[in-house]
Amino acid sequence: MAPLRFGLAYAVATKGVRHVAVVAHRGCRATGLSDRRTEVVAGLRRAGVDAIVASALFDDDAELYAIDDPVGAALSTVERVEHVFPRVRAAAFLFDLEHDGLLSLVER
Numbered sequence: 001m002a003p004l005r006f007g008l009a010y011a012v013a014t015k016g017v018r019h020v021a022v023v024a025h026r027g028c029r030a031t032g033l034s035d036r037r038t039e040v041v042a043g044l045r046r047a048g049v050d051a052i053v054a055s056a057l058f059d060d061d062a063e064l065y066a067i068d069d070p071v072g073a074a075l076s077t078v079e080r081v082e083h084v085f086p087r088v089r090a091a092a093f094l095f096d097l098e099h100d101g102l103l104s105l106v107e108r
């Protein structure tokens, strides 16, 4: 699972952020990411990345970003945000490109 980003910590610390929207979306390519190693490494190679480095980038980091279920991942992130930042409230939303970008609140 992806670590909570320093950007969020910075915003909480310096900008007074106390409410966070975690937005998931349908059709997320992070689902099944581990099955797409060949595609991703080949894409990195086309971008000029050395073969060993391309493989290492995928092998070292892809697992952090791979998810099985975008909604479940968003809800998990909400829990982590509120755990790490106890005075911050978070909510999960689902962005749906197939229905005019409908954004709906995901109930916990």
Ligand SMILES: [Zn+2]
Pocket (backbone or CB within 6 Å): 025, 027, 028, 029, 030
């Ligand atoms: Zn995605």
